[in-house]
Amino acid sequence: MFTKAFRVKANTVIKGSDRRKLKADISAGFPSLSPKEVSELVPNKEELNVVKIYAHKGDAVTLYVLHKNPLFFEVDKRLYPTVYMLWRFPNVLPAFTTWPPVLQKFIGGADLMLPGVVVPSSGLPVVKQGDCCAVTVVSNRAPMAVGTAAVSSTEMCSAGMKGRGVFVLHTYMDHLWAFGDQSGPPNLSGDNQSETVNGEEYDVETEEALDENVEALEQFSGTADDQVMEQPCPGIEELSLVEHHQEKENECRCSEEAEVNQDEQKTPQELMDALLLQCFLHALKSKVKKSELPLLTSTFLRNHMFSCCPSGKQLDIKKSSYKKLSKFLQIMQQQHNLVRVKELSKGVESIVEVYWKNPELRSFCAPDDPDMEEAPVHLIGEGEKPYHPPEITTLYSVSARLEPLFLEANKRKGEILQPAEVRRVITEYVKKNELVDDNNKNYVIINPTLCDCLLDKSEYQEVEALKWDDLFSRTLGRMQECYQLVFPGQAPVKKKGHIEPIDITVASRGSNKKVTLIKNLEVYGLDPTVVSAALQYRVQASSVLQPVPGSKDKVLVQIQGNQVHQVGNLLLDHYEIPRKYIQGLDKAPKSGKKK
Template sequence: MFAKPFRVKSNTAIKGSDRRKLKADISAAFPSLSADELSELIPNKEELTVVKIYAHKGDAVTLYVLHKNPQFFELEKHIYPTVYALWRYPALLPTFKTWLPVLQKMIGGADLMLPGVVVPPSGVPDVKRGDCCAVTLVNNRAPVAVGTAAVSSAEMHSSGMKGKGVCVLHTYMDNLWAFGDKSGPPSLPEVDSEGQRVNEEEYEEEEEEEEVEETEENCVEDEQNSGETATDQLCSGAGELSLAEQEEENGQKGNEEIEEDQEDQKSPQEIMDALLVQCFLHALKSKVKKSDLPLLTSTFLRIHMFSCCPSGKQLDIKKSSYKKLSKFLQSMQQQHNLIRVKELTKGVESIVEVDWKNPELRFFRVPEEVDGEVAEAPHGGEGETLYRPPEITTLHSVTARLEPLFLDENKRKGTILQPAEVRRIVTEYVKKNELVNENNKNYVTINPTLCDCLLEKSEYQEVEFLKWDDLFSRTLGRMQECYQLMIPGQRPIIKKGHIEPIDISVASRGSNKKVTIIKNLEVYQLDPAAVATALQRRVQASSVLQPIPGTKDKVMVQIQGNQIHQVGCLLLDHYQIPRKFIQGLDKAVKGGKKK
């Protein structure tokens, strides 16, 4: 409803009688609000303004604004809270959970469809058609949208979670949100899921020993009956450990001898498959939390699986039977039911769910000796290498105006050249046409072709000679600038225009709190989620990813405080991004002090 700008009709201070009526209406609409909470939202003595607006479709809407932030809006005699009010009281409305890419669609004016709803174990909230409800994102209870239920909860279940779920009226980052102080949503962890995780861990500690013993007995019985190994019955990593322990208890062999014998009998491909499974289970068991989901599959491999590789070994998917990360994760999903992988955006897959109760994961024991450093990634394909800074090269494309100058070299319009190649072609053209000035070889005589290509109309009758440097600079200046990214393990990426620098800025939020914002990380093939996690560990401050308005599939990292100095150190030292491609480092607080 507020996806497009609205027109303000009036802006006046509320009267005392209207204030009392507003409080009564809000109390009736939201009975869960206590008297104290209602007084905080609609205080008796602080200035509260009433803003009457017309939405872009002509709907008359009344806003109630407190401290420059709209708290409620009234449409057709129904009162709805804004995201600013819901960030203070997130439990005010029944909520539906969805993914970050869905929010970008809702900001553009789309409604929430039921296939985009993440259904928790407790089920969808109990609502009736037309009830006011909110929308949150996975891993954060802070609402990001407000609307009305398109159908009741019973109809949602009967339809198989298909069709429209919530008619969205207002979202974070729309024009109503922009009418306030434009602050971002707070980071509110999901209490229920965290509590559930703790209960599961306690449950695991109580029953782990008994269940492991039963599983080992079953594995041994199955091996005797069918002649298959324990590795084939359960999984490579978990089965090998269980078998080794069983044989050690019987006094047959030590763990090291068993592992050596098994590795001798296996092919290199089978050994790599077993190592993959071990690192996969280790990463899920000790590295990944529910709050990390959804997690990019490339990030899971680069940050979590590589760090779980034992010292002295190297994880290389291309040497396994799977060849690609996507095929390996698909196997873990279909054959083992350990995870659920979903394509959130085109070509980008994420792990959206982990079955923490899966026996293979619960019975897996983390190896005692694992190198704490991230294992060196193989020089493999896309998404399978550790980050190394791309080589950035400035290029130039031949334009229609300059095409006659490059025809001798068969360089047509659109041909992309390096600056050195451009200088060579121009030099050969000058020498071939004998344009070097006889009296002074530092100058070049302008012929009709050079005149049309390089001179302005006002210079046609005046300029007869150009210096070599001026000739080259004019040629490059009239070509379309491009840039090339050379990323290890990938084909070169060539794009037109200037490369956008990584932009670091500091913004003020509510109560004069400062936050640091980092944009354009994707241009340099940096994972914003990985950068946010690294910064969070460095400065011990909360971070959040937010979509950048007006862009597709781009997000910015926002972290509390003025952290420009720390961001600069991370980008320059750890990721080795050249300083000339980072914008905003001059705004860092001297001495590294926070403001």
């Protein structure tokens, strides 16, 4: 889940009521923790932050951060501990043990396969399917990964320890770990430096030998992803590493030749069925985000499946055995249990749910096709200069009315200040003139200068003191608002007034045809030509550029249809423009309705 960088939506200090709820949730989810230990994780008098993030797949995740380290993350209203929390309380979750080289595969997004599980003499930990569990490595009890059990421990044994054991959600050295202080795991090896593995004694020297063998295998073969996951103990086989690799190469070569022969024997209809399934799985795994659902089936085909078609091949449903997209999706829903399709409005179907944990989808590996990856970059006109959103800061200019208040700090009318600098100037003025109320330090006594600068005429005889917060808010409210834009590698740009948001509107043209209009892109350093080309590629609709009436240097992007949802996705996810600087996202069409 955190193999790629995520986007932070909000970072706030937890409220008292939410703190109590979090304690109750931790106690209920992890009953082995004592009340004292729960209080250590959620202290009453220390700052605990709630961070809302979007993972790269679009999942909304809530982090609970203490002392800059995320201790818990919440997905779909379920609480999971991070490795930082488990390093403090390593016995909270049932733990599966694996070999140290497998840890590197977790970082790349792999799950824990049962052949890679080390079975101790005491047996596997007792878990049910879906239970939260940890993964440790031999010789150290400090958990290195967190996930959910793919099957129960009973089913693991009955399956002969084959197949997937744990769906890994978070691991040491992923982006969630990097969000903290990036400290390493503690050494919790204890007194017992060896344990029994499948009837043989395993110690630290054995581990070092295994690491050397795996490294040699990786250097020889180029990659050891599948071999490490499927073979828990390389080096104890009868074959040497070179013989083993040659055997694997021969198997792969025979497998590839067999696949080619099978493809030659298949009819064009069967080949199209296979291509259709491949593009479907590829689109679900790498293109669709949870935030896009519900997703029109026609949009899914046009924007996602077609873009996943390998170069040199053409996707045509009419040449498949399904003939229609609706029938194909029905099979994917009923027989494969990959998606749930629903008719949200008459005659219009949408994908309302994707079953991300489906084994067929999780095990699917997208084929390498460099041309397919480069095509979108070329089509949207990007690549010459990667775009980085500007850093936007609100500033305040000293007004004529407030000039007497700022003269002691040598700040004249028109001078632009940071909000923190304004607070510092006001605080120094109050202390220098001894205006803090002796009876209540939360109040500031109003002298003639403060009266003229901050009070209305009707308040002259009534208000004798103001709270600090009221004093600061009145000061900022009577200053002229400005803003500063800082683009990477460029000098800061300061302008007066409010920053104009990117404005998205929907208008009617001709016989009630809808068009989407986007303006003010230039304010944020976006090239309207590039944005227009990107949208045209995404929605497969015509777009044009028009001058903004009354403006010499601004251009309006017009694209056919109500494309507010796609415009929002492009600005928020791709260009990473903060939502507060985009207006009109609420004009997106309701799910299932025609655009």
